[in-house]
Amino acid sequence: MNARSRASPACHKPGQDARFRALVVAAEPCLRRVIVGQLARAGYSVAEAEDGATGLARARATHPDVVVIDAALPGAHGIELCRELRDLESGSEPYIVLILGPEDDSRLLVAVEAGMDDYVTRPFHPWALLASVAAGERILGRGEPGREVSPATAP
Numbered sequence: 001m002n003a004r005s006r007a008s009p010a011c012h013k014p015g016q017d018a019r020f021r022a023l024v025v026a027a028e029p030c031l032r033r034v035i036v037g038q039l040a041r042a043g044y045s046v047a048e049a050e051d052g053a054t055g056l057a058r059a060r061a062t063h064p065d066v067v068v069i070d071a072a073l074p075g076a077h078g079i080e081l082c083r084e085l086r087d088l089e090s091g092s093e094p095y096i097v098l099i100l101g102p103e104d105d106s107r108l109l110v111a112v113e114a115g116m117d118d119y120v121t122r123p124f125h126p127w128a129l130l131a132s133v134a135a136g137e138r139i140l141g142r143g144e145p146g147r148e149v150s151p152a153t154a155p
Contacts, residue, residue, distance in 0.1 A: 019043065019044060019045040020043075020044050020045065020065050020066070020137050021044070021045045021046075021047070021062060021063065021064045021065045021066075022039050022044045022045065022046045022047070022064055022065065022066045022067070022068065022133065023046070023047045023048070023049065023055065023058055023059055023062060023064035023066070023067045023068070023094070024036050024039070024046060024047070024048045024049070024067075024068045025048070025049045025050075025051070025052065025054075025055035025058075025067065025068070025069045025070065025073065025078070025081060026048075026050070026068075026069075026070035026073075026099070027050055027051060027070065027072070027073055027074050028070065029050075031070060031099075032048055032050065034126060035068055035126070035129065036048050038126045038129070038130055039068075039130070039133065042130055042133075042134075044133070047062050047064065051073055051074060051075060052073050052075060052076040052078070052080065052081040052084070053075075053076075055067070055069070055073075055081055056081065056084050056085070056088075059085055059088065059094070060088065063092050063094075064094050065092075065094055065095065065136070065137065065140055066094055066095045066096070066097065066133050066136045066137065066140075067085060067094045067095075067096050067097070068097045068099065068129065068133065069081050069082065069096065069097070069098050069099065070099045071098050071099060071100045071101065071104055071107075071111075072099075072101060078098055078099070079098070079107060079110060079111045079114045079116070080114070082096050082098065082111060082114040082115040082116050083114040083115060085115060086114070086115035095117045095118070095133075095136030095137075095139060095140055096115055096116050096117050096118075097116075097117065097118045097119060097120065097129065097132045097133060097136065098111055098116045098118075098119045098120075099119070099120055099121075099122060099124070099129070100119050100120070100121050100122065101121070101122050102121060102122065104121075105121075117136060117139075118132045118135065118136065119132075120132060
């Protein structure tokens with residue numbers, strides 16, 4: 001039985017104490033700021049990291065429900081971070097969304113094998129990323145079916 005098939009806590013509702021936890025790992029400050037802001041406006045509790053090592057440490061400390069990773073991380077590629085997150089023995093398995101460049105299409109199978117659950121390709125609209133995160137929330141059993149995403153989350 002994996003983390004996706006286990007029973008989970010009650011559904012996420014913006015403003016609740018037990019909020020859905022997200023971790024954003026992206027080297028580019030502007031990209032990270034946009035993603036963190038959008039997820040926070042949508043009611044998620046968000047942590048952030050600028051590289052793979054910091055992202056792995058934050059994942060160990062915060063046990064995120066979803067991790068959004070920019071594949072273009074300096075040093076270790078985002079796909080390697082997916083693998084490292086799956087190897088953590090934290091008792092929880094986050095939903096992983098990878099941000100890929102158009103040149104990464106040939107690496108999709110490798111990314112899935114490393115543990116990626118979903119992806120968006122650059123350039124992407126922030127709503128596409130928010131939809132992926134909301135799907136992860138639902139798959140993990142924390143989301144509300146048919147929950148509307150507020151227009152306040154628009155970029």
